[in-house]
Amino acid sequence: MTSVPPDPTFGGEEESICLPKRPRMEECEAETGDTRRTTVDVSVIIPVHNASCWLEECLQAVLNQDFTGSLELSVYDDASTDASRAVLESWKEKFEAKAVSMVISGHHSAQPRGVGYAKNQAIRQSSGRYLCFQDADDVMLSQRVSLQYAAALLQPHALIGCGVRRVPEGSTERYTRWINSITPEQLLTQVYTSHGPTVIMPTWFCSRDWFCQVGPFDEGGKGVPEDLLFFYQSLRQGGGVARVEQCMLVYRYHEQAATHSVLEETIWKLRVDFLQERVLSQWESFTIWNAGKQGRKLYRSLSPANQKKVRAFCDVDENKIQKGFYTYQDSKERPKPRIPVLHYREASSPFIICVKLDMTEGVLENNLKSLQLTEGVDYYHFN
Template identity: 65%
Template sequence: MDVQPPKRLRVAEEQRTCSDGVKEEAVRDAVDVSIVMPVYNASCWLDECLQAIVHQDFTGSMELSVFDDASNDDSRNVVESWREKLEARGITLLISGHSSAQPKGVGFAKNKAITQSHGEYLCFQDADDIMMPQRVRLQYDASLLHRNSVYTSHGPTVVMPTWFCSRKWFQEVGPFDEGGKGVPEDLLFFYQSLRRGGGLTRVDECLLVYRYHEKAATLSVTEETIWRLRVDFLQERLLGRWENVTIWNAGKQGRKLYRSLSPANQKKVKAFCDVDENKIHKGFYTYEESKERPKPKIPILHYTDATAPFIICVKLDMTGGVLEENLNSLQLKEGIDYYHFN
């Protein structure tokens, strides 16, 4: 990419003390990137996380904005111990928090960290993950081309720990939901971004090592919560404007999607389609839980006999390319003829 980020030097005007006694620098000039990091009982991960931030090869101005969400370990002390190294690298450290009996949740902590920060762009970082050295540089370069987007890494399409967006766009979309434990604040924010006309842009390189462990905040969100939010968004954005639809997958996931739809949208499902001859041979799916009489029976067709639009309920990269070949054989256009729900 030819765009080179301008380097802007920050000049500290004074040292001031926040209401909770935490010192921070009053920054006269705008900061290019604020690394936003909520922290809760992350002391065992923080050294690796902070070392990776120090090793960023971005040449613009950066700050690290940390909000401690009532940790009962020494997380805040660990972060504070890195102040000298961070500032030697030119990264200002802003750290605050609260000491309530219970944490207030990731959404609350992110919002607080953003409020105290100054950056034109926001780079979201979890305290237990590790940035690659090029992360901030590559996402900043990309962000100069499309300002109303959320930027992420390669791999799964949307992974919150690699989000990067402009402060202006965050203020247009946000703040994060502060419902606390069990609330997928990142997914809710992402859907709101799409409602506002925002895009999703991917930097096709590895930008971060994601640490998966039993204490990860993401595990507090149930699979059923995520499913319900996804179905609701699908109905809001697509099915509300379609007269009929075919669900691509007559198996477990396709049938679950059908059962999760509102009665009005269930009536729009004109067929399931599949490649499995056993499912196709059955001829139809009977919705046994329905209170209607007679119970709805939805035809099961071979995909070549079905018609668009389709909702694809098959996981990508799980069929050895067969799904993609089948879609291409029908000359379908994603976003018009079909959408993925997988």
């Protein structure tokens, strides 16, 4: 068992050095190349900030893994002000008895440096060839490491997720259903939706080599969607996305979760930029499915070049269709752009769908099916 002392750079309240938001990739690669750093099969990576009320259950679940390879737990405490550090230290003997190495470090500055920073630090001090990401408020089931490790061996350049069970029961019902029901093909086609990464961060498992090629995580701190930024960068570099179908994680919902601090507009901009980069740059023209608020917002968020590619809006609302056009009043062009509004059956593919999934009692899904379109070719979901 190893307790790593805090880096003196981050040890006190007077610390004033500014670090880059994204540490150099070469640092990660250099550590990976160090034979001392790759002696364990899997490192479980846990960032911690004021998680004392959940840690006992989380740590016990790591000890309950049925994985037969070598396992390590690497924890970084990001300026907790509760009993988190004491709880972590109290588990050393239990991990030692199970021959699971445990590395603990952290800092005690006045302010936490954020999830991205804590994850990067936990990874740097770890030694596993594969990384299993775990949030301190969640609980992994006993087969998680073994099943995801087997999947990662077959797909070393992929982010591997798994099914989840949400607690409290019934919280974020639509989101949870989407996490567990999305098809293997949709893991790649639905990366532009507001749900975020198609395999959620608390279920990620990947090789250290792939992490170092893509990462590290953005260290911008509170409000930065470090998981979505990493996920998109992984896709840019040709990374795969896969999921172990079984439920392998109890995924806890609570108001203190870091995800609640991320601004909706930040996520929106990232999604729009990635959509333009990966999809719209390949299309000569397209239709926005939804002439209402969300469809118009997407149009206004597009670059001028991509706005010119919008041949029409389409909808099922007769009131919107009867108006005939959407006029972009904020445009500096003269005359102002007027985009036709059509019934969806009169519109032409490809489409960007700006209607929320699983919100129309199947009407949207049936309409798409009636047109015999192929997701990822004829349309992409954005909302």
